[in-house]
Amino acid sequence: MYKDTNCGEPRESAVGSQITVAGWVHRRRDHGNLIFIDLRDRSGLLQIVFNPEYSQTAHDLAGSLRSEWVVQITGKVVRRLPGAENPDLPTGAVELSATDLVVLNRALTPPFEIADDIEVDENTRLKYRFIDLRRPRMQRALKLRHEVTHIMWDFLTAKGFTQVETPILIKSTPEGARDYVVPSRIHPGEFYALPQSPQQLKQLLMVSGLERYFQIARCFRDEDLRADRQPEHTQLDFEMSFVHQDDVMAIVEELYSRIVHETVPDGTISAPFVRLTYAESMDRFGTDKPDLRFGMELSTVTEIAARSDARVFQSVASSGGSIRGFIAPGCGNYGRRQTDELTEFAKQSGAQGLVFIALDESAESIEKLEDDHIKSPLKKFLSVEIVRELATKMGAGPGDLMLIVAGANRLVNTVLSNLRNEMARRLEFVDEKHFAFAWIYDFPLFDWDEDLKKWEPAHHVFSSPKPEHMQYLDTDPGKVLANLFDLVCNGSEMGSGSIRIHDRDLQARMFSIIGYTEDQISERFGQLLTAFSYGAPPHGGMGLGLDRLVAILVGEQAIREVIAFPKTQSAVDPLFEAPSPITDQQLEELHVRVVMPRS
RNA sequence: GGUCCCGUGGUGUAGCGGCCUAACACGCCUCCCUGUCAAGGAGGAGAUCGGCAGUUCAAAUCUGCUCGGGAUCGCCA
Incomplete structure (x- = not known):
C-alpha cells in the first residue's frame, strides 16, 4: 500500500x-x-x-x-x-x-476548482467528469447511492428475495417509449432492443416459481430528456408471488423508511405512508404525484364562477371545462410584478391566463367583505357576493390571494399543480428534510387517447383490473379501476407497481381491448401468454426509480447529479463523445446502411 | 416537434451601438514571506466576446440563421 x-x-x-x-x-x-x-x-x-x-x-x-x-x-x-x-x-x-x-x-491545472460551491458550466463539468467527481459533494452522492443499493440488497435478501440478472439484449416491443435498438450481425436486418424495464422477464420468473425476485436494473428509453429523465436509468425492480397490493406496499414502506433513516439520519418521514386514491389526489392536488409537505389544496369553483359576469368563466363552464384554484395565504398584497411572474409561469404550463383575486387584510371577515377589499383584474365582472362565495368555497380569508385557472380539466390540473409547487417554493413552505411519501392507488386501467381514438393502458398492459370492475371491461373501459399504485415523494413519482394479470385469457382480452390483433398479440406477447398457461401464480411488484430516490435524499433537483456519467439534454455523453459514427466496416458487418436526414 | 433562458481569458461574472487598446474576482506564472488553512504582499501572462451572415461610418453590444448547454410543454406503456 x-x-x-x-x-x-x-x-x-x-x-x-x-x-x-x-x-x-x-x-x-x-x-x-x-x-x-x-x-x-x-x-x-x-x-x-x-x-x-x-x-x-x-x-x-x-x-x-x-x-x-x-x-x-x-x-x-x-x-x-x-x-x-x-x-x-x-x-x-x-x-x-x-x-x-x-x-x-504531476497534474495539469484543473479546469475548475475542486470545491462544493462552484458554479461551472455543466458541459465543462461533464467533459471533465473525472475531476468533477473529486468534489466532496459528488463523492457523497455516489457513496449515498451505494449505501442505498446496499440496504436494498440486505433488506430484500433477508426477506427471501433472489436477485436475478435479466438480459440487456431483448426483443423490441413498439408500444410505450421508443426502444434503443442494437443491430444483429448474425441475423441481417434484425435487431435487439434494450429493455425499458424487465417487466415481462420478471413475470416469467414468477411463473418459474422464484416467488420473490429483485434486481437493480438498468432501463433504457429513447425519449426526450429532462432534469429527472435520462436515456438510461436505474430502478429497483422487484416482483412477488402470492401477494395482494397491501403486501407489496408494506415491503416497500419498510424498505424505504429504513433507507431514509439510515442515509439521512436527520430526515423525517411520514409513517405510515399517506394513501390517496388517484381520484382524490387529482381532486385535491391536480396531479397524481402531489407534494404533501404543504397544503394549498385545490378547490373547484366552476359553478360559482360561471354565475359571474366574466365571459372567460362562462364560456369555459358551458364548454364542459372546469374552473379551479387555490389560496396563496397572506399574498393578498402581491404587486403587479409578482402576479405577472405567476401569470408567466402559468402560461409556461399551458394556461391561457391566470385570474387573481386579492383580499385586503383590512377586511374583518369574509362575511364583512366590501368592494374596497377586493383587488382583481376581473373585478368589474365579479360582484362582492360572488367573491364572498368563491372565498368561502376556497377557504380564503382577509389578506389571502386566490389563484384561479379556467380551461379544459386536464390543463387546469396541470397548471394548478405546477403553480402550487411554485407558490410553495416562493413561500418557503418546503421542508427539505422531510420526506412525504404517499401511495396513490386505484388508478384507472385505461386512458382514452383522443388522437388515436382508442384506449391506452394507463400504466402498462399487465396490470389487473379490480375484480368488481371486470363487468365494465368491454362496455365502459374508462370506468375500470386497476390494482395499480404509485409511490410518490415530495412531488416526484418514485415508482409504480401493480398486481399483475396472471390469467392467460384475461391478459389476452386486455391486449385486444387496446386494439392489438391476434397476430400482434402472439408475435409480441406469445411467450408470456404461453407461460401463463402453465401455472402462473398471482403476482405483483414494482419498479422504483433509484436515481430519483437518491436525488431526493441528497436534495438535488437533477438526477444527473447522482449519476456518475450522465448524458446531456441532447442525450450526448460529452466525456466520451457518444454517440459517434462507426466505421464502414462495422456498418457492413451489421448489414446497416445510414440514411442521413435531409437538412 | 414547440416555447423560454444562457453562451465574453482556465472558472464565474461585468460591459448591451462609438468612451472596449474588453473590466472585476478566483485560478495560473514569477518573486518575497516560519503558522497558514478561501493565507498574505509585489509583479506578470492570458479572451477579438460560441460560429456564420447581415444592418451600420462604427457591433461583444442590433437582426437572421446556426451550434452548444439548461428549463419546460408535447412525449416518457
Missing part, C-alpha cells in the same frame, strides 16, 4: 505516531520557509507541514507542488500550535509534520 492512514482519520489520539498518507494536493500555502499542504483523499483533508528544520529535501520539493498533484507523504502526527487549530476540519486539531515527500504523479 502507498498509505497506511487515510487523510481524514488522524485525531489527537494519533499524536506522536508516524504515518504515511497519499492523496491529491488540495491546496498549497507557501510561507517561504514554512509550507502547508491540504492533502485530500476520499476520507477528507489533512494539513501537512513542511518545515526545513525537519527535512530540508522534503521542504524543497514541496515548494514545487501544484494543485491536484498526487503525492505520498510520510511524517509524524503532531498537535497543532495552540490557537492554530482548525475547528472546521475533522482533522483540525492535528497536522502531519512531513519528513518524506514522493511525487507519484
Whole structure:
C-alpha cells in the first residue's frame, strides 16, 4: 500500500505516531520557509507541514507542488500550535509534520476548482467528469447511492428475495417509449432492443416459481430528456408471488423508511405512508404525484364562477371545462410584478391566463367583505357576493390571494399543480428534510387517447383490473379501476407497481381491448401468454426509480447529479463523445446502411 | 416537434451601438514571506466576446440563421 492512514482519520489520539498518507494536493500555502499542504483523499483533508528544520529535501520539493498533484507523504502526527487549530476540519486539531515527500504523479491545472460551491458550466463539468467527481459533494452522492443499493440488497435478501440478472439484449416491443435498438450481425436486418424495464422477464420468473425476485436494473428509453429523465436509468425492480397490493406496499414502506433513516439520519418521514386514491389526489392536488409537505389544496369553483359576469368563466363552464384554484395565504398584497411572474409561469404550463383575486387584510371577515377589499383584474365582472362565495368555497380569508385557472380539466390540473409547487417554493413552505411519501392507488386501467381514438393502458398492459370492475371491461373501459399504485415523494413519482394479470385469457382480452390483433398479440406477447398457461401464480411488484430516490435524499433537483456519467439534454455523453459514427466496416458487418436526414 | 433562458481569458461574472487598446474576482506564472488553512504582499501572462451572415461610418453590444448547454410543454406503456 502507498498509505497506511487515510487523510481524514488522524485525531489527537494519533499524536506522536508516524504515518504515511497519499492523496491529491488540495491546496498549497507557501510561507517561504514554512509550507502547508491540504492533502485530500476520499476520507477528507489533512494539513501537512513542511518545515526545513525537519527535512530540508522534503521542504524543497514541496515548494514545487501544484494543485491536484498526487503525492505520498510520510511524517509524524503532531498537535497543532495552540490557537492554530482548525475547528472546521475533522482533522483540525492535528497536522502531519512531513519528513518524506514522493511525487507519484504531476497534474495539469484543473479546469475548475475542486470545491462544493462552484458554479461551472455543466458541459465543462461533464467533459471533465473525472475531476468533477473529486468534489466532496459528488463523492457523497455516489457513496449515498451505494449505501442505498446496499440496504436494498440486505433488506430484500433477508426477506427471501433472489436477485436475478435479466438480459440487456431483448426483443423490441413498439408500444410505450421508443426502444434503443442494437443491430444483429448474425441475423441481417434484425435487431435487439434494450429493455425499458424487465417487466415481462420478471413475470416469467414468477411463473418459474422464484416467488420473490429483485434486481437493480438498468432501463433504457429513447425519449426526450429532462432534469429527472435520462436515456438510461436505474430502478429497483422487484416482483412477488402470492401477494395482494397491501403486501407489496408494506415491503416497500419498510424498505424505504429504513433507507431514509439510515442515509439521512436527520430526515423525517411520514409513517405510515399517506394513501390517496388517484381520484382524490387529482381532486385535491391536480396531479397524481402531489407534494404533501404543504397544503394549498385545490378547490373547484366552476359553478360559482360561471354565475359571474366574466365571459372567460362562462364560456369555459358551458364548454364542459372546469374552473379551479387555490389560496396563496397572506399574498393578498402581491404587486403587479409578482402576479405577472405567476401569470408567466402559468402560461409556461399551458394556461391561457391566470385570474387573481386579492383580499385586503383590512377586511374583518369574509362575511364583512366590501368592494374596497377586493383587488382583481376581473373585478368589474365579479360582484362582492360572488367573491364572498368563491372565498368561502376556497377557504380564503382577509389578506389571502386566490389563484384561479379556467380551461379544459386536464390543463387546469396541470397548471394548478405546477403553480402550487411554485407558490410553495416562493413561500418557503418546503421542508427539505422531510420526506412525504404517499401511495396513490386505484388508478384507472385505461386512458382514452383522443388522437388515436382508442384506449391506452394507463400504466402498462399487465396490470389487473379490480375484480368488481371486470363487468365494465368491454362496455365502459374508462370506468375500470386497476390494482395499480404509485409511490410518490415530495412531488416526484418514485415508482409504480401493480398486481399483475396472471390469467392467460384475461391478459389476452386486455391486449385486444387496446386494439392489438391476434397476430400482434402472439408475435409480441406469445411467450408470456404461453407461460401463463402453465401455472402462473398471482403476482405483483414494482419498479422504483433509484436515481430519483437518491436525488431526493441528497436534495438535488437533477438526477444527473447522482449519476456518475450522465448524458446531456441532447442525450450526448460529452466525456466520451457518444454517440459517434462507426466505421464502414462495422456498418457492413451489421448489414446497416445510414440514411442521413435531409437538412 | 414547440416555447423560454444562457453562451465574453482556465472558472464565474461585468460591459448591451462609438468612451472596449474588453473590466472585476478566483485560478495560473514569477518573486518575497516560519503558522497558514478561501493565507498574505509585489509583479506578470492570458479572451477579438460560441460560429456564420447581415444592418451600420462604427457591433461583444442590433437582426437572421446556426451550434452548444439548461428549463419546460408535447412525449416518457
